[in-house]
Amino acid sequence: MLAVSACMAMSGCYLLESAYGQLSLLSKREPIERVIARPSTPEAVRLKLEEVADIRRFASHDLGLPEDGSYRSYARISRNYVVWAVVAAPEFSIDPRLWCYPIVGCVAYRGYFVERKARAFAAHWSKKGFDVTIDGVAAYSTLGHFDDPIISTMINWSDTDLAAVIFHELTHQMLYVANDADFDEALAMTVQEEGVRRWLTLQGRESELAAREVDEDHQRQAVELLRHTRDQLRILYASGGTLRTMREEKRATLAALQVSYEVLKMLKAV
Numbered sequence: 240m241l242a243v244s245a246c247m248a249m250s251g252c253y254l255l256e257s258a259y260g261q262l263s264l265l266s267k268r269e270p271i272e273r274v275i276a277r278p279s280t281p282e283a284v285r286l287k288l289e290e291v292a293d294i295r296r297f298a299s300h301d302l303g304l305p306e307d308g309s310y311r312s313y314a315r316i317s318r319n320y321v322v323w324a325v326v327a328a329p330e331f332s333i334d335p336r337l338w339c340y341p342i343v344g345c346v347a348y349r350g351y352f353v354e355r356k357a358r359a360f361a362a363h364w365s366k367k368g369f370d371v372t373i374d375g376v377a378a379y380s381t382l383g384h385f386d387d388p389i390i391s392t393m394i395n396w397s398d399t400d401l402a403a404v405i406f407h408e409l410t411h412q413m414l415y416v417a418n419d420a421d422f423d424e425a426l427a428m429t430v431q432e433e434g435v436r437r438w439l440t441l442q443g444r445e446s447e448l449a450a451r452e453v454d455e456d457h458q459r460q461a462v463e464l465l466r467h468t469r470d471q472l473r474i475l476y477a478s479g480g481t482l483r484t485m486r487e488e489k490r491a492t493l494a495a496l497q498v499s500y501e502v503l504k505m506l507k508a509v
Contacts, residue, residue, distance in 0.1 A: 253349070254340070254341075256351075256352070256353075256356070257350070257351075257352070259352075260322070260351075260352030260353070261352075261381070261385070263352070264314055264316065264321065264352075264388070264390070265314075265385055265386075265388075267314040267315060267316060267388075268312040268313070268314045268386070268388045269312055269313055269314070270311065270312055270313075271288045271291060271292055271311055271312060271313050271389070272292075274288055274313045275288050275289060275292075283394075284394055287394055287398070287401075288313060288389070288394075290398040290401065291310065291389050291398075291401055291405075292311075294310075294398065294401060294402045294405055294438070295310050295311060295405065297402075297438055297441075298310075298402075298405055298406055298409055298434070301437065301441075302406065302430070302434050302437070304406065304409035304410065304412075304413060304430075304434075305383065305409055305412045305413055307383065307386065307412070308386030309380075309383065309386050309387040309388075309408070309409065309412065310387060310388070310389055310405050310408075310409075311386070312386065312388040312389070313388055313389050313390075313391075314388040314389070314390050314391065315390075315391040316390060316391055316392065318354075318392075319375060319377075319392065320354075320375030320376055320377055320392060321352070321376060321377060321378065321379065321390050321392050322350040322351060322352055322375075322376045322379060323350065323351050323353075323354050323357035323358075323373055323374065323375055323376065324348040324349070324350050324351075324357075324373070324374050324376050325348060325349045325350075325351070325357050325360050325361045325364075325371065325372070325373055326347060326348045326371070326372045326374075327361070327364040327365075327369040327370070327371045328369060328370050329368070329369055329370075330368050330369065330370060331475075331476040331485055331489075332476060333469050333472050333473050333476070335347040335348075336364075336369070344417030344418040345417075345418050346420065347420070350376070350379070354375075357373055358373060361373050377390070377392040377393055377396075378390060378392065378393050378404055378408075379408075380408035380411050380412065382411050382412055382415050383411075383412035387408065389401075399435060399438075399439065399447065399451060402434065402435055402438050403431050403432075403434075403435050404431075406430055406431045406434035406435065407427045407428070407430070407431040408427075410426060410427040410430040410431070411423060411427055414426065432455065435448075435451065436448060439451070454507075457503065457506075457507045460503055461500065461503060464496065464499055464500060464503065465496075468492060468493070468495075468496045471492050472489065472492060475488050475489065475492065
């Protein structure tokens with residue numbers, strides 16, 4: 240037990256577990272063409288993978304994104320999420336703790352292929368007084384270091400959502416600046432949105448494009464709401480108030496965020 244606890248405290252053990260999880264996922268890959276041709280493949284999966292193949296060709300031929308082996312294979316896994324991401328921030332800080340790794344640099348999350356290990360890690364930081372979140376992730380990118388597959392956790396997405404994530408992640412492969420997540424995500428989102436616009440326009444799906452642009456506008460409003468709340472919390476945490484006062488005002492600020500978000504969701508439904 241002592242050895243296991245010591246291992247959990249060391250980043251080396253985490254990296255070994257991550258490498259094992261990644262290799263396990265890669266071992267499940269099959270070429271999309273083979274899965275499509277197999278008689279036992281469910282029709283819904285076959286049709287979706289045919290759409291993926293078209294999207295993948297469009298990504299390289301029309302958008303100039305990397306022409307490599309990513310998103311040309313399919314991996315079926317037996318869980319709802321491929322990884323679980325843990326984010327932790329001090330109680331009175333809007334800046335999450337960073338974890339640094341080879342190649343990708345420092346990021347504001349820690350990902351686990353096993354949910355119970357993510358929850359154990361989250362509990363560790365929660366006991367230290369950090370605010371912690373755990374989110375299931377259906378897809379992620381290795382930034383071109385491996386040929387990323389389409390995963391079964393993604394197969395029920397719409398073709399537009401699949402196109403968006405493929406364009407987004409291939410952009411990361413094309414250009415990724417370590418330790419500059421803001422730039423990396425801004426670039427990938429720009430290519431993603433423009434790529435989806437061109438993809439839908441090429442197919443004459445203008446009505447879907449219009450609906451997606453409305454959704455993107457709502458997303459921008461939600462992001463702006465979060466930014467406003469973040470700025471409020473930044474001012475609160477710098478105020479030098481008592482712990483009790485800051486906790487009460489923090490709760491009130493987050494409650495107001497929840498109310499505003501529910502209003503935004505109702506407006507979207509109208």
